[in-house]
Amino acid sequence: NAGVTQTPKFRILKIGQSMTLQCTQDMNHNYMYWYRQDPGMGLKLIYYSVGAGITDKGEVPNGYNVSRSTTEDFPLRLELAAPSQTSVYFCASSEPGQGSPLHFGNGTRLTVT
Amino acid sequence: AQSVAQPEDQVNVAEGNPLTVKCTYSVSGNPYLFWYVQYPNRGLQFLLKYITGDNLVKGSYGFEAEFNKSQTSFHLKKPSALVSDSALYFCAVRDPSGAGSYQLTFGKGTKLSVIP
Numbered sequence: 387n388a389g390v391t392q393t394p395k396f397r398i399l400k401i402g403q404s405m406t407l408q409c410t411q412d413m414n415h416n417y418m419y420w421y422r423q424d425p426g427m428g429l430k431l432i433y434y435s436v437g438a439g440i441t442d443k444g445e446v447p448n449g450y451n452v453s454r455s456t457t458e459d460f461p462l463r464l465e466l467a468a469p470s471q472t473s474v475y476f477c478a479s480s481e482p483g484q485g486s487p488l489h490f491g492n493g494t495r496l497t498v499t
Numbered sequence: 500a501q502s503v504a505q506p507e508d509q510v511n512v513a514e515g516n517p518l519t520v521k522c523t524y525s526v527s528g529n530p531y532l533f534w535y536v537q538y539p540n541r542g543l544q545f546l547l548k549y550i551t552g553d554n555l556v557k558g559s560y561g562f563e564a565e566f567n568k569s570q571t572s573f574h575l576k577k578p579s580a581l582v583s584d585s586a587l588y589f590c591a592v593r594d595p596s597g598a599g600s601y602q603l604t605f606g607k608g609t610k611l612s613v614i615p
Contacts, residue, residue, distance in 0.1 A: 491542050
């Protein structure tokens, strides 16, 4: 019963490099989300998707891109990494419906130096 | 716009004593409210939610929360704290009638420490 799986767990990037954070879920959830968590700041929504082929910006989308080609996968792409993108990134999924709780992965800790 | 405030960065409570973690919210319509818990190096786990109905909702691990519309609050409570309850707790709100109705807005979190 894997739930939401994120890879890698840790990554160090140099300024200007790019990378993709992987997220996959096995619960057949239509809705998927990417959040970033900074100390003392709570979680901020980066992008979300309500189904394959449909994505939309959240609160802090600048510097990131997403795609949703399948129900299971929702990768987050960082282009031209900057120190401000140092954070812990969480992927989550949920069933349709605004009352449905989110199921979170264990996160990717990213450091940009 | 929707927002959540958790006024306490940290709450300390003795094991066996009741605990309360505070949350207030602001939305234009009727809120959907959630509590999540985060243990070190893990993702957030859902504890409970309020959508409609009884103001007192019960959730996982013996936690409960009381919705108070007049005070726009949704405080998390537990009658008897355990050391294993020590974690980071997040309140979250969603306005189902708002333009960004899929977005869940989180508070900054409250660190709960239960002292043996």
